[in-house]
Amino acid sequence: MWKKERFRMNMIKESIKSVIVVNAPLKQVWDALTMPEHLNRWYSKKAEIDFRIGGKGYMNHGWGAVSEGVFTEIHEMKRFVLQSIDGDFKTITSLEKVENGIQVSIEYKASFITEMNQAAKENMLFGTNQFLENLKSVYETGIDIRSKLWKAWIGIVHTTNDEDRGTRVLQVKEGSAAAASGIKPNDVIVELDGVKIVGYESFERALNKKAVNSIAILTIERKGNVKFQVNCPVVAYPVPY
Template identity: 40%
Template sequence: MEKVINSVQREIFVKASPERIWKALTISEERNKWETKSCELDIRIGGQVSLDYGWGVSYIGTIVELEEHKKLVLKREDDDDLTIWTITPQDKGSLVSIEYTGSWVGDIGMMEMDNMLFGTYQFMLNLKSIYEEGIDIRSKFWRSWIGILHRTYKMGEVLGSRVVKVQPNTPADSHIQVGDMITKVNGTATHSYDDVEKIISELGADKEVTIEINRNGLPLLLTLKTIPFGQMNSQ
């Protein structure tokens, strides 16, 4: 039986002081520059944080721990899951870390975890881009998909991302099956959820994409066409 994962983390180095990163996390106007579409931040112990990321995704939580320029801990509304931001001075910049606590198990749980971490790291890359280059790269995010939910998985010697659900009325419907291991996208080896999602989601709609899969030990090559992210119209 696959073990339960209770804590996951991502981190990134940004050439910005801890003071600037703290402002990026705690001032609404600054946070909207790199992460949220809109947000409300009551920065005090017990204060509420409401984040609207766009793409139909939002978060509401309460601040349970706060150490200025160093640490910000939120508890999600209606459960005990924590989001822990940590800022550590490092080499003329800051190491920015985010840790999530929760409970992830099974194919769907691992897919949800992978999806959350991928989305988080996309925004962390934008934080880096904004503070180092002054460029907002969110226009590249979640532009397209083919209608699959998947998770990082290793099957024997094959490392890739395993399909856990195929959405009906999407390009993947009737072509990709639950259990298929995606090993390459457009000729690039894909060893994780992130590898698959980054290539497909940044292509844009109405683009041909080649998917190499391992199905029951046999290789298979498919060519599909992307649609706008989240859309359910078959091509």
């Protein structure tokens, strides 16, 4: 659905950044990012925004996640910064006119990002990508796709494998569908239902297309280049919207 070139992603040292282009007027996109009634259309379940320098912003994102901060920079129609209450985490949102619309950039900066493992960084970035895709969908087509996000789960923590060859399992939750199917840490999932997996995001997108209570046929490589298939039940994502 979403062409690869629509998204650019970056993870460097203390920064995680995602970029998308939305084909809509600048004022409309700016309002979508700064006004609570517009944020609730595509992003938050509930937003409380005092949009001024020194004003507070609170957002319930759904799926059990909330954030709160203070606006420390505002450059009208260009850029704003929301800083966490403790001062250690900044969300930098930038807008720029480009050929096909408005380029929206969301960058996270924090000292603890350097200590996060690759799986946590990929999860954080993927979440941002999902919401930005909904921003694009709502303001280009009028369709809110949040009901289609984070539906399916098998109970693993994973990360992009070397050379984008599948996704490597780091942890298997005890009692999960993955554990019951015999999946183990260090297994590399290279296919789902015959579709090639090229990394963290590739697996998450393929899995989320599956219906809850269906079966995912996973092709796995185990130490020693042993390749085999397992039939893994797909269950509902453990945290509802």
